[in-house]
Amino acid sequence: MTAPDDAPISVREIGSFHVGGGLVTLSGLAPRELVSVPGGPVHHADPNGEIAAGQMYVQFVALAQPRGRVPVLMWHGGGGSGVNWETTPDGREGWQMRFLRAGVDVYLCDSVERGRATWAPYPYVYTSEPFFRTAREAWEVTFRFGPAGSWDPDPARRVAHPGQRFPVDTVDQFMKQTMPRWATNDQAAQAAYQALIARVGPCVLVAHSQGGHFALDTALAAPDQIRAVVLLDASGAPDPSLADAALLRDVPHLFVWGDFLDRHPFWVGTVPPVRRWYEALRDAGVDADWLDLPARGIHGNSHALMMDDNSWEIAELVLDWLRAHELIASGPAG
Amino acid sequence: MTAPDDAPISVREIGSFHVGGGLVTLSGLAPRELVSVPGGPVHHADPNGEIAAGQMYVQFVALAQPRGRVPVLMWHGGGGSGVNWETTPDGREGWQMRFLRAGVDVYLCDSVERGRATWAPYPYVYTSEPFFRTAREAWEVTFRFGPAGSWDPDPARRVAHPGQRFPVDTVDQFMKQTMPRWATNDQAAQAAYQALIARVGPCVLVAHSQGGHFALDTALAAPDQIRAVVLLDASGAPDPSLADAALLRDVPHLFVWGDFLDRHPFWVGTVPPVRRWYEALRDAGVDADWLDLPARGIHGNSHALMMDDNSWEIAELVLDWLRAHELIASGPAG
Numbered sequence: 283m284t285a286p287d288d289a290p291i292s293v294r295e296i297g298s299f300h301v302g303g304g305l306v307t308l309s310g311l312a313p314r315e316l317v318s319v320p321g322g323p324v325h326h327a328d329p330n331g332e333i334a335a336g337q338m339y340v341q342f343v344a345l346a347q348p349r350g351r352v353p354v355l356m357w358h359g360g361g362g363s364g365v366n367w368e369t370t371p372d373g374r375e376g377w378q379m380r381f382l383r384a385g386v387d388v389y390l391c392d393s394v395e396r397g398r399a400t401w402a403p404y405p406y407v408y409t410s411e412p413f414f415r416t417a418r419e420a421w422e423v424t425f426r427f428g429p430a431g432s433w434d435p436d437p438a439r440r441v442a443h444p445g446q447r448f449p450v451d452t453v454d455q456f457m458k459q460t461m462p463r464w465a466t467n468d469q470a471a472q473a474a475y476q477a478l479i480a481r482v483g484p485c486v487l488v489a490h491s492q493g494g495h496f497a498l499d500t501a502l503a504a505p506d507q508i509r510a511v512v513l514l515d516a517s518g519a520p521d522p523s524l525a526d527a528a529l530l531r532d533v534p535h536l537f538v539w540g541d542f543l544d545r546h547p548f549w550v551g552t553v554p555p556v557r558r559w560y561e562a563l564r565d566a567g568v569d570a571d572w573l574d575l576p577a578r579g580i581h582g583n584s585h586a587l588m589m590d591d592n593s594w595e596i597a598e599l600v601l602d603w604l605r606a607h608e609l610i611a612s613g614p615a616g
Numbered sequence: 617m618t619a620p621d622d623a624p625i626s627v628r629e630i631g632s633f634h635v636g637g638g639l640v641t642l643s644g645l646a647p648r649e650l651v652s653v654p655g656g657p658v659h660h661a662d663p664n665g666e667i668a669a670g671q672m673y674v675q676f677v678a679l680a681q682p683r684g685r686v687p688v689l690m691w692h693g694g695g696g697s698g699v700n701w702e703t704t705p706d707g708r709e710g711w712q713m714r715f716l717r718a719g720v721d722v723y724l725c726d727s728v729e730r731g732r733a734t735w736a737p738y739p740y741v742y743t744s745e746p747f748f749r750t751a752r753e754a755w756e757v758t759f760r761f762g763p764a765g766s767w768d769p770d771p772a773r774r775v776a777h778p779g780q781r782f783p784v785d786t787v788d789q790f791m792k793q794t795m796p797r798w799a800t801n802d803q804a805a806q807a808a809y810q811a812l813i814a815r816v817g818p819c820v821l822v823a824h825s826q827g828g829h830f831a832l833d834t835a836l837a838a839p840d841q842i843r844a845v846v847l848l849d850a851s852g853a854p855d856p857s858l859a860d861a862a863l864l865r866d867v868p869h870l871f872v873w874g875d876f877l878d879r880h881p882f883w884v885g886t887v888p889p890v891r892r893w894y895e896a897l898r899d900a901g902v903d904a905d906w907l908d909l910p911a912r913g914i915h916g917n918s919h920a921l922m923m924d925d926n927s928w929e930i931a932e933l934v935l936d937w938l939r940a941h942e943l944i945a946s947g948p949a950g
Binding site: 288290291292293294295296297298299300303304305307308314316317325327328329330331332333334337339341343346363364365368369373375376378379382392397398400401402403412413414415416417418419423433435454455457458459460461462465548 | 622624625626627628629630631632633634637638639641642648650651659661662663664665666667668671673675677680697698699702703707709710712713716726731732734735736737746747748749750751752753757767769788789791792793794795796799882
């Protein structure tokens with residue numbers, strides 16, 4: 283049983299740390315001038331020297347009496363951050379709070395280059411320019427809020443998919459969560475995710491979108507530490523011809539999918555490679571489940587499954603799956 | 617009495633939101649190509665369209681039975697973020713957790729352009745390039761870890777001020793918290809801070825460094841909402857010839873200062889304007905205190921007062937001052 287929605291939770295500690303990365307040295311850059319505060323003194327700024335790069339930010343809430351056997355690590359997607367698991371754009375409790383209420387210690391993170399991980403300058407450290415997701419891209423391409431051509435800067439003229447469960451009236455709030463991203467930092471991000479596992483130890487991964495590929499690769503790299511992997515609309519997966527699914531024989535996997543996948547070319551191209559990895563896992567005897575929400579009668583979910591108007595219901599499906607795999611203790615709340 | 621250090625705290629909700637800003641439109645930019653995940657499909661990215669800009673990120677912990685009369689909002693300094701109030705670089709509980717243990721609801725924020733607020737592209741939205749603080753700048757100039765010329769990339773060759781209270785062995789961890797910053801976003805940041813006050817209502821501000829100037833300006837803009845302002849090494853203040861200190865007659869102020877201020881030219885230039893504002897407040901009859909820690913016999917504090925090895929002691933001084941001003945209820949924990 284999950285505690286009633288308004289019951290307090292008993293928290294041992296809230297905290298954070300950075301993991302991975304280290305100092306790198308910038309050199310050969312021209313000096314600059316900076317005024318720190320309006321009207322304040324001019325500060326001669328030498329951009330050369332050591333800065334930090336390659337680290338990830340991790341934020342944890344440790345319960346006084348967790349019922350989870352291990353903590354749950356929630357990994358965001360591309361252009362996202364740990365914020366995606368906090369309060370939803372329309373102000374409801376996010377998955378962080380829902381999982382805490384279910385008795386599970388939750389670790390959120392901002393991967394390398396995102397949010398509180400901070401980022402490093404380009405082209406000196408990062409080798410390319412960042413991408414900034416536009417609202418049109420989110421709406422029409424990645425997040426499946428509406429069909430191609432249906433975004434409009436004027437809220438009154440936007441057209442969402444019929445039955446859309448994302449709270450589209452708050453898409454501006456959603457866009458405020460959107461992080462610039464680079465296409466050239468995947469190795470640094472993967473290294474930081476693995477450094478996180480080395481620090482936290484045994485855990486469950488719950489990963490969204492691009493975070494799914496990082497989670498699947500991390501499970502392959504540390505199968506003895508990962509107790510389960512839950513993937514929300516994973517946007518990538520290992521290639522079965524290059525990776526050995528049998529390494530994951532003791533790691534249950536749950537692939538969760540929203541709606542409208544066949545109406546968006548990005549997803550038409552993205553789902554099959556993930557399906558191939560799922561099938562390789564099954565062939566290798568891994569306990570892997572493919573939860574197609576529309577096939578289960580749950581229609582209208584966007585790519586933002588943890589923010590949609592039935593986000594608590596989907597959280598509960600995942601929590602039930604974790605309970606069924608004995609990763610959350612049953613019985614009365616501790 | 618603060619609860620024992622290891623006692624759980626009873627939490628009603630942990631959550632977050634963005635405040636301020638909105639969608640802006642980018643146009644005239646050349647198309648780009650993006651591969652979202654290694655080996656994944658090529659994604660044609662049109663950089664033109666609406667993105668969010670000008671927002672601030674806010675994270676709150678609401679206690680089940682707060683003893684604080686109003687929440688405390690902790691505002692970071694330049695190059696900082698809400699992380700600065702979380703776990704210290706050497707792994708001790710930060711001021712967020714210390715204030716929660718004292719019974720106060722705490723709101724952290726990442727100001728415009730920092731951390732989870734996300735940032736907007738330059739030169740299209742922001743009009744200048746960002747600055748990246750180097751470890752040498754932090755060590756020798758702003759954070760007063762050691763004298764000029766004492767930073768060295770080799771940890772064994774770094775020289776800190778004698779009696780330095782910052783945990784200098786973890787300066788790499790500290791640098792991982794450091795955010796790029798712009799010198800041209802102060803107006804947007806001020807607007808977002810004021811939008812935050814409009815949303816949260818009556819509150820206490822605890823502000824560090826550059827955040828101090830924003831806090832002092834915010835108190836002037838909303839003196840009926842700000843119950844007290846606590847400033848840790850404020851790096852700027854209103855000009856008494858331009859601002860009316862008498863507006864703050866009902867807003868007590870506490871200015872807290874660390875050590876080594878006279879050994880760093882940046883601080884030799886920075887303290888006097890803040891002192892002038894303090895004196896203007898006193899002249900206007902405001903309840904304002906100037907807490908020079910070395911004069912109180914507390915030596916060795918860096919600019920990172922909330923991370924130094926006596927950070928809990930300084931937190932307790934601030935909490936005592938808030939209790940003395942009846943902003944935290946006395947008596948047994950609720």
